[in-house]
Amino acid sequence: MREVAIIGVKNTLFGEQWDRSFRDLVVEAGVGAVEDAGVAGERIDSMFVGNMSGGQFVEQEHIGALIADYSGLAKNLHVPSTRVEAACASGGLALRQAFYSVASGMDDIVIAAGVEKMTDVPSSKASSALAAAADREWEGIMGATFPGLYAMIARMHMHKYGTTSEQLAQVAVKNHYNGQFNPIAQYRNTITVDAVLSSIMVADPLRIFDCSPITDGASAVILAPADVAHEYTDTPIYIKASGQASDTIALHDRRDITTLDASVVAGRRAYEMAGLGPKDIDLVEVHDCFTIAEICAIEDLGFVKKGEGGKATQQGETAIGGRIPVNTSGGLKACGHPVGATGIKQAVEIVQQLRGEAGKRQVDGAEVGMTHNVGGSGATAVVHIFSRNR
Amino acid sequence: MSVPRFWRKQIARYNLVGTYCKTCNEYFYPPRNVCPTCRRDGQIGEHKFNGNGELVTYTVIHTAAEGFEGQTPYVLGIVQLEEGPRLTSQIVGDPKEMHIGMKVRPVFRRLGQSGERGMIYYGTKFVPA
Numbered sequence: 001m002r003e004v005a006i007i008g009v010k011n012t013l014f015g016e017q018w019d020r021s022f023r024d025l026v027v028e029a030g031v032g033a034v035e036d037a038g039v040a041g042e043r044i045d046s047m048f049v050g051n052m053s054g055g056q057f058v059e060q061e062h063i064g065a066l067i068a069d070y071s072g073l074a075k076n077l078h079v080p081s082t083r084v085e086a087a088c089a090s091g092g093l094a095l096r097q098a099f100y101s102v103a104s105g106m107d108d109i110v111i112a113a114g115v116e117k118m119t120d121v122p123s124s125k126a127s128s129a130l131a132a133a134a135d136r137e138w139e140g141i142m143g144a145t146f147p148g149l150y151a152m153i154a155r156m157h158m159h160k161y162g163t164t165s166e167q168l169a170q171v172a173v174k175n176h177y178n179g180q181f182n183p184i185a186q187y188r189n190t191i192t193v194d195a196v197l198s199s200i201m202v203a204d205p206l207r208i209f210d211c212s213p214i215t216d217g218a219s220a221v222i223l224a225p226a227d228v229a230h231e232y233t234d235t236p237i238y239i240k241a242s243g244q245a246s247d248t249i250a251l252h253d254r255r256d257i258t259t260l261d262a263s264v265v266a267g268r269r270a271y272e273m274a275g276l277g278p279k280d281i282d283l284v285e286v287h288d289c290f291t292i293a294e295i296c297a298i299e300d301l302g303f304v305k306k307g308e309g310g311k312a313t314q315q316g317e318t319a320i321g322g323r324i325p326v327n328t329s330g331g332l333k334a335c336g337h338p339v340g341a342t343g344i345k346q347a348v349e350i351v352q353q354l355r356g357e358a359g360k361r362q363v364d365g366a367e368v369g370m371t372h373n374v375g376g377s378g379a380t381a382v383v384h385i386f387s388r389n390r
Numbered sequence: 391m392s393v394p395r396f397w398r399k400q401i402a403r404y405n406l407v408g409t410y411c412k413t414c415n416e417y418f419y420p421p422r423n424v425c426p427t428c429r430r431d432g433q434i435g436e437h438k439f440n441g442n443g444e445l446v447t448y449t450v451i452h453t454a455a456e457g458f459e460g461q462t463p464y465v466l467g468i469v470q471l472e473e474g475p476r477l478t479s480q481i482v483g484d485p486k487e488m489h490i491g492m493k494v495r496p497v498f499r500r501l502g503q504s505g506e507r508g509m510i511y512y513g514t515k516f517v518p519a
């Protein structure tokens with residue numbers, strides 16, 4: 001297997017973008033990443049596009065071809081383009097497919113992109129589209145919502161480990177604090193614990209400020225074999241590992257409601273592949289679709305002991321400057337969560353951090369970073385490890 | 391959800407009929423065609439649950455799923471049946487009286503309706519025992 005590097009990255013703005021279409025967004029991200037890498041279109045061997053629900057959000061399927069076409073890669077070049085879907089983990093999984101294709105030697109220059117246009121439909125329709133990532137026949141039909149499923153995880157976490165609503169709120173406060181320094185973030189305002197605790201209840205104990213928003217956005221990265229990466233950039237970032245795991249689609253079938261076993265196993269596979277452990281990671285972008293999700297993630301990936309995620313957050317261990325900075329981008333909470341794009345956006349953030357280009361949210365001396373992308377309530381998890389050094 | 395899609399699982403929903411693997415003695419609700427532990431070695435048969443169980447965790451939903459708007463706030467929970475399997479269901483009763491570990495029993499209730507004039511779905515909810 002060949003070593004693989006990222007040689008170009010680009011995020012669009014994240015937010016409510018009524019003046020821009022699905023294809024506007026993804027073309028901006030794709031072209032931006034190609035320009036960042038300084039690579040000619042003829043050199044591109046293939047592309048993988050993470051998209052959860054184009055069919056429901058913009059009534060468009062056949063996303064892979066559409067994007068190749070509007071990126072100018074279809075007409076004369078006929079670049080193969082594949083859509084990858086794993087709910088909110090679609091982006092992370094697109095990156096993994098791109099990684100495979102370069103590592104295997106089949107392709108050299110590959111684009112991994114992710115996109116979602118969520119605000120063209122009313123929020124009730126958006127919620128219903130998102131609910132398709134859970135078990136429609138045995139969760140959805142009973143009136144389950146995504147906040148509801150994560151609320152049941154939160155309730156159990158509080159019951160078992162004494163995690164508090166204040167600790168959940170601290171996750172949102174920290175991620176908004178980081179998000180103010182991210183020029184693409186949907187929310188660049190800081191919030192307080194009191195503001196979270198007095199926001200409206202969505203699914204007890206989760207309030208609206210415990211939830212990531214509905215967002216439009218796209219992200220793209222360009223991959224190349226590590227051996228030639230320096231021909232394109234002075235700061236290639238190496239993909240040291242890729243891990244993926246599946247679990248039951250329904251939350252009720254999990255071994256432990258408070259542990260996402262898919263995260264644990266995807267993390268373990270990535271650590272083994274990289275020959276690294278949690279202590280070697282300088283910063284991590286985790287899937288904080290809800291505040292409780294970040295607490296579970298840092299536990300499941302081994303950064304804190306099971307049950308201590310809330311306490312660690314409260315004590316500032318996950319802040320920039322803390323022991324293990326988590327979600328320097330602002331996370332899904334402040335940056336926004338265009339579901340198919342999120343996994344790629346996480347990779348863009350880590351690349352910018354490892355290049356030393358993260359501005360006011362820069363983690364000093366960051367050399368090794370991780371991304372963690374989850375589909376549904378944990379039926380898919382994808383973990384990548386990146387390094388500044390080969 | 392379409393009529394045939396609901397109809398296919400009607401017996402399971404109305405009567406809490408799931409499955410049982412004779413090879414590893416594990417019970418499944420919702421029903422499964424393949425035992426997740428024994429896979430093809432599992433011998434799967436039907437099992438009717440009496441429905442007595444315990445509340446594992448729950449939430450009170452204030453922002454409803456599509457089609458459930460008229461029901462808020464409603465309690466959604468994960469129930470563990472005596473034989474072991476867990477399922478997601480609404481718990482009928484005062485949200486303030488819910489607690490983890492609470493004993494529950496099944497009741498036959500209206501689950502919802504597809505659109506204003508669509509089919510009405512029935513199935514099993516739970517109440518404090």
Ligand SMILES: [Zn+2]
Nearest residue numbers: 411414425428
């Ligand atoms: Zn079995």
